[in-house]
Amino acid sequence: MSEKKQEMGLGHEMVSMVKTNIRDYMMYIALICIMAFFTVKTNGGFLQPRNIANLINQAGYVAVLAIGMTVILIIVHIDLSVGYVAGFCGAVAAILMTKYNVNEWVAILIVLMLGVLIGLYQGLLVTKLGVPAFVTTLAGMFIFRGLLNLSLQETGTIIIPNEGFNALSNGFIPDLPVNASFHVVTMIIGAILVMAMIYSQIKDRKNKQKYHFEVCSTPIFVVKMVAFSVVIMVIMWTLAKFRGIPWTAVIVGVVLLVYNYMLNKTKLGRAIYGIGGNAQAAELSGINVKKVTLFAFCSVSLMAALAGILYTSRLQSATPTAGAAFEMDAIASSYIGGVAVSGGVGRVTNTIIGTLVIMSLTNGMNLMGIDISYQYIVKGIIFIIAVAFDVSTRKKK
Amino acid sequence: MSDYILEMKQITKEFPGVKALNDVNFKVKRGEIHCLVGENGAGKSTLMKVLSGVYQHGTYTGDIVYNGEVQKFKSISDSEKKGIVIIYQELALIPELSVYENIFFGHEIVKKGRIDWNETIVQAKKMLEKVGLHADPSIQVKKLGVGNQQLVEIAKALSKDVKLLILDEPTASLNEDDSQNLLKLIRELKEQGVTCIMISHKLREITAIADTITVLRDGATICSLDARERKIEEAEIIKHMVGREMNNIYPKREKHEFGEVALELKNWTVFDxxxxxxxxxxxxxxxxxxxIVGIQGLMGAGRTELALSIFGNPTKYKVSDGELYLDGKKVRFKHPRDAIRGGLAYVTEDRKGNGLILMQDIRYNITIANLEELVNGIAINENEEINVANSFKESINIKAPSINQKVGKLSGGNQQKVQLAKWMFAKPKVLILDEPTRGIDVGAKYEIYSLMNKLVDQGMSIIMISSELPEVLGMSDRLYVMSEGTITGELLAEDATEEKVMEMAIKS
Incomplete structure (x- = not known):
């Protein structure tokens, strides 16, 4: 197959590649443009190692929320309550650790379970009673906002003293006890990531060739691999020059891996895409639509709880204003990342890019000292452009 | 004025990569019933879309001459102003609105800036009388049956002062009675001077009603047959459609040896x-x-409800009485999943609506009902999956560039083959087929019939639900006739005639 491609000529192949993947490429191009813009506007401040680490720490809670949201949006539901669920869960974690002196890891476990319970409650309303998800979770927005306020009413903002907890969104992975001007473990992990990526890509390519599926020609494949490797190593080098990989990145990475595997390699993933594509057909194919929907609600609330933990850890305190408008960033990330508005389509790996777009905008505009009101308007415009572009390219196909 | 109300001359319409219409000539005489036939993808619908302005002037080459003038339609409303109205297979009525609101939807009777509802109702009643629908015009459209909804569509067309009426597979979802009714109405409209173009797959209807028959194949006009001069036989039409002689519409089966009872229903009673x-x-x-057991009956006789109530009852009807036996064991399935595990498979009548997941590829759709077999631990074994999908693509001749093709882009016949592959992979004991060849062209029909024969030869049992009487008679070993939720008769294939079956089907 690859030979056939080569006959076509490299230029030709590249054009057709861009054409078929225009939506994905646009997302990367947009991200690069946004980053370049802020780098120029901040005289390079945006790309400083310190700021990149900062960006990751800031983006972490949105990333996990967006991953959970992606699944819900694929099955054509929505969860508007994630923001206040996150806020409430963060407050519960703070109360457990300060008022009841619960060990921080036990507190985290309890809060994650609380997230699943909240998902169960909303999911049952949707699946058993047939209340639309929009209404159920809008009500959830009210309820959990109230609960958040109520739980912090007596104390006000709770400062969290637990170091382990606070390290989740402020700490970095430890380094080897060597004297180097950079973070050694980070570079080692970077090298491992590159090798793993190349190994899996080559394996995948060989497999496709075995079944005579179309693959890109060898030169393009090599260029792609080199480009990916360079990107990974540049990011790692940037982080290594500061204090290494943030714990947040590790957490998001694990969540991403789990969800990506689940969606692409398991029956559950197939069921999720099937329900999004055509719920009736899925049901008649033996998929338990209600069960899978319930799972999706539990998963998004679990991610909300995790986001609450990350956000609370980032601030090192639980405040009554936590959670406001989180759902906006999460939903926008998913859609910018290519989840189809009509459902059935979406990838968590692309959602992460969407998160980076949104959070780069936030971070960059903060660095530039742009007023928050303008920030919302800019984000809204980028969001609507992304979705309009998505809808129009899908129509052409 | 010329003898022809419509002349489409040398119409060529290209889509990226495909020439959908290639130099098509199509002439319709004033006041005739003109049937347009061809296999799926032959270009019938495209031609009608060119005519009605869906594909606007300039996106095709060639001329449309209507009433002696060259027309340059920019949209449907342009063609409607000239009295050309098209009624699609999927009805374009708004279910929540009343009959009279629907009839005048888009061209409301307005006086002094306000809609005159009283006048609307009076006019709507007149239109309904013309089409012979005796229903209250204020009833919601969703409360009417499909047949009557079709009549409302025609009433709507009449209210637009239609001169040339185009019907795209008008009887596809109608039962025998409603179909006959509709054909009668089309004849009456002809008397009143309405010219009619009808697209249909049902050759029996075509030979019964057509004055002229035009056959399209692969985007080109093959021939125009004048049915007023001589009787046109179905076989002749088929020959032109497929480009070869089709002696046997229903392939013969090698053996007719039956084993034990695979599935049995006793006193099965279901409530909504x-x-x-x-x-x-x-x-x-x-x-x-x-x-192969056929289940024949008019639309609304309860055939699909019967299939669904056996197949895990996803519509949540209440099975109030009765027993289901599979291989002699009493079972009752609570979800389609249980039914699949128990050895049942159900190919739905509406493959786009609830059969296939159109945005996913062939591979996904073939394996979705039986992923258990491909799971290693928790991950799906994708190599194995590719092998499965490829072997089905090969063995039942699914025409597509690869198994990564999205199912939504396949033709009706190939989509149906994907459905069959999906359920063959689930390895059922009993396969229930609901309208297995609806909207499929003759060639693909033959392939699907052959496949059915192969499956029963391997020991599978097939229950075939179909509205097409010749198909049931041609394929079944034995058939049941249903009417209003009860079995009104059972016939062996060799004893069954169309007359006998129809008599049982209208019995209540």
Whole structure:
């Protein structure tokens, strides 16, 4: 197959590649443009190692929320309550650790379970009673906002003293006890990531060739691999020059891996895409639509709880204003990342890019000292452009 | 004015990569019923879209001459102003609105800036009389049956002062009675001077009603047959459609040996809890291993409800009485998943609506009902999956560039083959087929019939639900006739005639 491609000529192949993947490429191009813009506007401040680490720490809670949201949006539901669920869960974690002196890891476990319970409650309303998800979770927005306020009413903002907890969104992975001007473990992990990526890509390519599926020609494949490797190593080098990989990145990475595997390699993933594509057909194919929907609600609330933990850890305190408008960033990330508005389509790996777009905008505009009101308007415009572009390219196909 | 109301001359319409219409000439005489036939993808619908302005002037080459003038339609409303109205297979009515609101939707009777509802109702009644629908015009459209909804569509067309009426497969979802009614109405409209173009797959209807028959194949006009001069035989039309002689529409089966009873229903009674009405009353049927059993009946007789209530009851009807036996064991499935595990498979009548997941590829759709078999630990074994999908693509001749092709882009016949592959992979004992060849061209039909024969020869049992009487008679070993939720008759294939079956089907 690859030979056939080569006959076509490299230029030709590249054009057709861009054409078929225009939506994905646009997302990367947009991200690069946004980053370049802020780098120029901040005289390079945006790309400083310190700021990149900062960006990751800031983006972490949105990333996990967006991953959970992606699944819900694929099955054509929505969860508007994630923001206040996150806020409430963060407050519960703070109360457990300060008022009841619960060990921080036990507190985290309890809060994650609380997230699943909240998902169960909303999911049952949707699946058993047939209340639309929009209404159920809008009500959830009210309820959990109230609960958040109520739980912090007596104390006000709770400062969290637990170091382990606070390290989740402020700490970095430890380094080897060597004297180097950079973070050694980070570079080692970077090298491992590159090798793993190349190994899996080559394996995948060989497999496709075995079944005579179309693959890109060898030169393009090599260029792609080199480009990916360079990107990974540049990011790692940037982080290594500061204090290494943030714990947040590790957490998001694990969540991403789990969800990506689940969606692409398991029956559950197939069921999720099937329900999004055509719920009736899925049901008649033996998929338990209600069960899978319930799972999706539990998963998004679990991610909300995790986001609450990350956000609370980032601030090192639980405040009554936590959670406001989180759902906006999460939903926008998913859609910018290519989840189809009509459902059935979406990838968590692309959602992460969407998160980076949104959070780069936030971070960059903060660095530039742009007023928050303008920030919302800019984000809204980028969001609507992304979705309009998505809808129009899908129509052409 | 010329003898022809419409002349489409040398129409060529290209889509990226495909020439959908290639130099097509199509002439319709004033006041005739002109049937347009061809296999799926032959270009019938495209031609009608060119005519009605869906594909606007300039996106095709060639001329449309209507009433002696060259027309340059920019949109449907342009063509409607000239009296050309098209009624699509999927009805374009708004279910929540009343009949009269629907009839005048888009061209409301307005006086002094306000809609004159009283006048609307009076006019709507007139239109309904013309089409012979005796219904209250203020009733919601959703409360009418499909047949009557079709009549409302025609009433709507009449209210637009239609001169040339185009019907795209008008009887596809109608039962025998409603179809006859509709054909009668089309003849009456002809008397009143309305010219009619009808696209249809049902050759029997075509030979019964057409004045002229035009056959399209691969985007080109093959021939125009004048049915007024001589009687046109179905075989002749088929020959032109497929480009070869089709002697046997129904392939012969090697053996007719039946094993034990595979599935048996006893006193199966089903309620609709929402409407609180009985859908099925004491249904008793059985099917043996290696047997094709047909279930024939008019639309609304309860055939699909019967299939769904056996197949895990996803519509949540209440099975109030009766037993289901599979291989002699009494079972009751709570979800389609249980039914699949128990050895049942159900190919739905509406492959786009609830059969396939159109945005996913062939591979996904073939394996979705039986992923268990491909799971290693928790991950799906994708190599194995590719092998499975490829071997089905090969063995049942699914025409597509690869198994990564999105199912939504396949033709109706190939989509149906994907559905069959999906359920063959689930390895059922009993395969229930609901309208297995609806909207499929002759060639693909033959392939699907052959496949059915192959499956029963391997010992599978098939229950075939179909509205097409010739198909049921041609394929079944034995058939049941249903009417209003009860079995009104059972016939062996060799004893069955169309007359006998129809008599049982209208019995209540």
């Amino acid at each position: 809890p929402v409407k609180n009405s009985e859908l099925l009353h004491k249904v008793n049927i059985n099917v043996h291993k290696g047997e």
